[in-house]
Amino acid sequence: MKSKPDDRRDNVKKIQKHIDSTIRNMEMAEEMIAETSNPKTKEELIEKNKRREAALSGMRREIKDEADWQEKRK
16 A cells, blocks of 8 residues: 655645644733733643743744745755
8 A cells, every 4th residue: 555645735834824823822821811810820821831932933943944845846
């Protein structure tokens, strides 16, 4: 059984969608942080946003790498 060829044509679009979603989640968390008086909830949301920021850095590198790869294939 042959495996499918690697189809990377829409990878940049998919990664960008993940970036947009992560940013929206961060913004919603920031709103919740501002509205809640529960210190535990605030700390949990702050920690989640730190992880999201790290993930964004990785996704931005990945989107650049993918765009560079696609440019070389032209």
